[in-house]
Amino acid sequence: xxVLSFRYLSDDQFWFSFFHEIGHLLLHGIEATFVDGDxxxxxxxxxxxxxxxAGVLIPxxxxxxxxxxxxxFRDVIRFAVSVGVSPGIVVGQMQHWKLIxxxxxxxxxxxxxxxxxxxxxx
Numbered sequence: 001x002x003v004l005s006f007r008y009l010s011d012d013q014f015w016f017s018f019f020h021e022i023g024h025l026l027l028h029g030i031e032a033t034f035v036d037g038d039x040x041x042x043x044x045x046x047x048x049x050x051x052x053x054a055g056v057l058i059p060x061x062x063x064x065x066x067x068x069x070x071x072x073f074r075d076v077i078r079f080a081v082s083v084g085v086s087p088g089i090v091v092g093q094m095q096h097w098k099l100i101x102x103x104x105x106x107x108x109x110x111x112x113x114x115x116x117x118x119x120x121x122x
Contacts, residue, residue: 006117011110012092015085016053023052057089066093071100076108086110 002021027048058066062083069079080087088109094100
């Protein structure tokens, strides 16, 4: 079972977390239990799940291109469309790798609100 929160309420965080947890299931088995949070200890399994998620969101063959991407609105949009993900996911990865500042281009992230979430889950 995978249980996710809507912590941070943004598309990049949600989808990275979703594929991170799927990575744990596929790479580490269904019998293992993983609870992630701010206090989660860095480990080899966490690094593997992070790499799995990053690779699902931005394929390995496009990672080098991501690392050289400039922090310009149009460049991010074009790259996101070519990869088939939301611009917010690209921005989140660029922020993670410190290619851009922590708030730069954050307006490209899709933000969720609780009314929207409640309506989606019924």
